[in-house]
Amino acid sequence: MKTKTPIYGLMAEYTDPEALLEAARHAYERGYRRMDAYTPLPIHGLAEAMGFTHNRMALLVLIGGLTGGATAVLMMWYSAVINYPLNIGGKPLFSWPAFVPITFELVILFSAFSAVLGMLGLNGLPMPYHPVFNVPSFEMASRNHFFLCIQADDPLFDREETRRFLESLGPKDVSEVEH
């Protein structure tokens, strides 16, 4: 178990997405890695600026889709060929063209579930409690303010030093985030 840090981190507040993006770049260049930004809208390039370039969503959805397709084909093959074969005028039991619509629908269904549950799961949602909500102005993160939080578990983190660094990036405010 890692030792619990005295605070969760330091949070800088911006009123402009460009300024936040700039600050995130600077923080990454400075060597900070354990950080996150909080914004009311997706900002292009922000996650990349913090070193997060690849999410695994596409792969997850591909796996989900293939699972759905395989499930459908196996289910129909098993029931129509093995479990309950019906000989109708000598027609093939595995009449795959007729199985296409259901296979397609299950591909979509499984992919959609993997997209949604995968997104929520990788994001760690639902999360009933998170320290960033202790910052009083954080409710503006869903309106028009932009936040950058450097976490206390970052190796470079120093309560005074990091605060000075964040203040040098021109934020509206810097505040400590309680656990």
Added chain:
Amino acid sequence: MASDALESRGPSDGAPVLAPGHTVASVTDKISELVLVRPYNWRWISGFLLSSMLVTLMLVTIANILFVGVGVWGIRRPVMWGWDIVNFVWWIGIGHAGTLISAVLLLLKQEWRTSINRFAEAMTLFAVACAGLYPLMHMGRPWFFYWLLPYPNTMALWPQWRSPLVWDVFAVSTYGTVSLLFWYVGLIPDLATLRDRATNTFARWVYGALAMGWRGSAIHWHRYRTAYLLLAGLATPLVVSVHSVVSLDFTGGVIPGWHSTIFPPYFVAGAIYSGFAMVMSLAIPLRAAYKLEDFITMHHLENMAKVLLATGLIVTYGYAMEAFFAWYSGSEYEMALMENRLHGPYAHTYWLLILCNCLSVQLLWFGPLRRNVPLLFVLSVVINVGMWLERYVIIVVSLSRDFVPAAWNVYHATFWDYSMYYGTIGFFFFLMFLFIRFLPVISIAEMRELVVERQERAEARESSAQPVS
């Protein structure tokens, strides 16, 4: 000059997709206020009461069907698919515009979709809910609905995988589920906004639980965007497949007027046609009642009118081809069916259908008429009536006279057909009124993005214009 004005309305210039002067904060406040601040007004209350009464009518009808049986409807041999299946197809068709607007227009980067996608998606969900009730009730013993699903059972039976009706179960239930997921994922950031804005503890708690702790993290947004785009990519072929499969319910049969290869594309076009008409029927009163003219602008209405015109023409082509196929096939049954449509006991429904779906939409060729809001509203209702008639003509007229004249009969809807139909319309509006009251009707997060993108574009334009001046 007029054409210049139209040219400059393109999304790249972006004149009226959003009224000028809006900021990230103002769109957040304005849309969340609709839910959090605006008190109940008499229009909402009276609309909600009226639709609740219709829901009661629907519940009484359902109880009657369960106690007595589907015979309370007008379905009699040979017309065993009556208003119930007409209404099922009608509702499913209406449900198509939501996903089309959300998914297809998202992939095509159509900026104007942003302010109408949320309630179009809600409309889809509620329309699919109404649609689902009909086949369920039509089963006669709806408590055995799970027999449609594949599961190991003591009867050792499986669904018939080669039947379009079974495909339909999979298509419609997948469509309903994926639409719900898509809608909910789109709502998550907005639910977080409402959680942060709500002053009432209970509301904050409920929105907070539904938002699942969304905090707008950049990494979360990254995955969220990918997931949303993938969902859009998945929903796009899905929306085409659903009404195609619905049309296969008919083309799989040998009934004259059903057994036709043009059905899948022509059903999909018809679905988009009726769906956009319904979006328009809802958007026009909504923007007037909630003063949303800044967000749902003339640009939106005009673009939807263009979609209506395009799909209306495709549908007209479908009707023409049906007639042509009947003649070209040389089949006496097909030709007798066409004759029956044009001059038989139901001829008035066919001609009314041509009037509603093919002729009235021609008005939209003219720009001033496309920008005439009352006319658009009336036209959208007329088109929905026309699309209902289309399904009536396909289902009832085809079934009432098939191969053996001794089996012919004329179908009449009973009181319970009417009550179920008006009841589901009430149910649809009941859900719609709840949605308008408790959830943001326009996607706040996407509106913020739109504002920021437009600001960036305006800045880029200014900076590129400066060296010239």
